[in-house]
Structures are given as C-alpha cells and as structure tokens.
Amino acid sequence: MAQFRAHSVLPGFNLALGFTLLYLSLIVLIPLSSLFFKTAELGFGGFWDVVTSERVVASLRVTFLTSLAAALVNTFFGLVVAWVLVRYSFPGKRIVDALVDLPFALPTAVAGITLATLYAPNGWLGQYFATYDIKIAYTPLGIVVALTFIGLPFVVRTVQPVLADVEAEVEEAAASLGAGRWDVFRRVIFPAIYPALLTGFALAFARAIGEYGSVIFIAGNMPYISEIAPLLIVAKLEQYDYAGATAIAVAMLLISFALLLGINALQWWTSRRGAR
Numbered sequence: 248m249a250q251f252r253a254h255s256v257l258p259g260f261n262l263a264l265g266f267t268l269l270y271l272s273l274i275v276l277i278p279l280s281s282l283f284f285k286t287a288e289l290g291f292g293g294f295w296d297v298v299t300s301e302r303v304v305a306s307l308r309v310t311f312l313t314s315l316a317a318a319l320v321n322t323f324f325g326l327v328v329a330w331v332l333v334r335y336s337f338p339g340k341r342i343v344d345a346l347v348d349l350p351f352a353l354p355t356a357v358a359g360i361t362l363a364t365l366y367a368p369n370g371w372l373g374q375y376f377a378t379y380d381i382k383i384a385y386t387p388l389g390i391v392v393a394l395t396f397i398g399l400p401f402v403v404r405t406v407q408p409v410l411a412d413v414e415a416e417v418e419e420a421a422a423s424l425g426a427g428r429w430d431v432f433r434r435v436i437f438p439a440i441y442p443a444l445l446t447g448f449a450l451a452f453a454r455a456i457g458e459y460g461s462v463i464f465i466a467g468n469m470p471y472i473s474e475i476a477p478l479l480i481v482a483k484l485e486q487y488d489y490a491g492a493t494a495i496a497v498a499m500l501l502i503s504f505a506l507l508l509g510i511n512a513l514q515w516w517t518s519r520r521g522a523r
C-alpha cells in the first residue's frame with residue numbers, strides 16, 4: 248500500500264478513496280439497498296408469490312428476450328457501422344458519425360412515438376410490411392426495433408476506437424503470408440476487437456433491460472404478449488403497491504446482475520486465453 252501511494256500520480260489517496268466510496272454509496276449502494284429493504288416487507292413467501300405470478304413471469308420473459316435479441320442485432324450491425332466509419336472515407340462521413348449518437352440525445356418518448364408512427368400498419372414503413380402480413384408495431388418485434396434503435400451507439404462507440412487502433416500493417420503482413428480476407432478477420436482483427444465487442448453487447452443489453460420511454464408507445468402493452476417489466480413496475484406504483492413494484496425491480500436486478508456477471512466472466516476468460 249505504501250509503495251502504491253508513493254508512485255501514485257494523484258495525491259491524497261485516502262481522501263480520494265473515501266470520496267469515491269461515499270459517492271458510490273450515495274448514488275448506487277443506498278438506492279439499491281432500499282429496494283431490498285422495501286421488498287423485505289413482503290417476506291420471502293410474498294416476494295416469491297409476486298415474482299412467480301403468471302403476468303410478472305410473462306413480462307420478465309418479454310423484457311429479457313427482446314433485450315437479448317436487440318443486443319445481438321446491435322452487436323452485428325454495430326460492428327459493421329464501426330468498420331465503415333473507421334476503414335472507409337466517403338462524402339458525409341462526419342454526418343453519419345454524428346447520427347450514430349442521435350439516440351443518446353433524442354428523448355426516448357419522442358423515439359417511441361416516431362417508431363410507432365413509422366411501423367404502425369398504416370405508417371410509412373408499416374404499410375409495406377402489412378402487405379406481407381407482417382406486424383411490427385404493438386408486438387414484441389416492435390419492442391426489438393425500439394431497443395435496437397436506442398442501443399446501437401453503445402456498440403459502435405465501444406468498438407470504433409479499438410478497431411481504429413488495429414494497425415493495417417498487421418493485416419498486410421497476414422495477407423502477404425497467404426491469408427485470405429476471412430482468415431485475416433478471424434485470426435487477426437476479431438481477437439483484437441472481441442473484448443470491446445463483448446463490452447458493447449453487455450452495455451446495449453443492460454440499457455435495453457431498463458428501457459421504458461421508447462418501448463411503451465410501440466409495444467402495445469398487452470399483458471402476456473407485449474408488456475414489459477418496467478411498465479408493470481409503473482402500474483404497481485400507480486396502485487400504491489410499492490412492495491410489489493420493488494419485488495419486480497429486485498427480480499430484474501438479480502437476473503441482470505447474474506447475466507452481466509456471466510458476460511464479464513466470459514470476457515475475463517477470453518482475455519486470459521488470448522494472453523497465453
């Protein structure tokens with residue numbers, strides 16, 4: 248510890264550490280712990296009855312499956328967008344680069360209304376899908392569209408700087424040794440960007456789980472079909488069932504933590520494997 252303090256760039260290690268722990272406690276630990284304290288009023292039996300009710304299970308299933316689907320879509324297309332922005336020069340590149348951040352700035356309610364208008368059966372885009380009997384708005388597919396929209400920047404902005412750091416000389420050296428384009432990507436580029444890609448997936452997935460504003464307008468909010476867990480939490484709060492609302496929130500928190508812990512473990516394992 249003394250050696251760390253002597254070589255630390257920032258002075259006042261004890262003060263900085265104390266401030267960090269205080270800040271995290273006020274912003275993260277205390278609010279999260281209040282959820283568990285409020286849920287404890289139900290007891291384990293009451294908590295289990297709430298989170299295993301048919302409607303809550305259905306909403307959790309819709310929330311996590313659509314979030315996973317949107318995160319997977321964003322992982323693929325986010326990599327493509329990052330690749331285009333890093334590897335190619337074209338007119339309007341700065342505009343395209345700025346448009347990637349638009350979901351960050353756009354209010355989620357505005358995004359939800361816009362998407363619902365576009366993909367409704369009589370909307371600009373929805374009418375073309377309707378001719379093939381494909382319904383997007385007011386279905387789980389509409390939820391995936393909304394979550395894909397708000398989650399894309401997380402993947403692009405995570406992968407883009409890492410991809411920019413991959414030197415072209417390494418690819419040229421692999422190509423000069425007889426490697427094809429797919430082999431160069433699989434053996435040279437992908438191992439370098441895989442941790443960032445996995446991080447982008449985790450961020451997009453975590454963001455999608457808690458999304459509310461952009462989803463409620465396009466989901467249709469039909470129980471057992473397109474009702475998400477955050478909407479059910481709001482409904483419980485409007486009914487003054489605070490313990491029931493926090494019980495659903497705790498269930499979401501535990502499931503999300505387990506999934507993200509698994510993703511981080513996978514990232515740690517791949518980094519250890521790559522270091523060998």
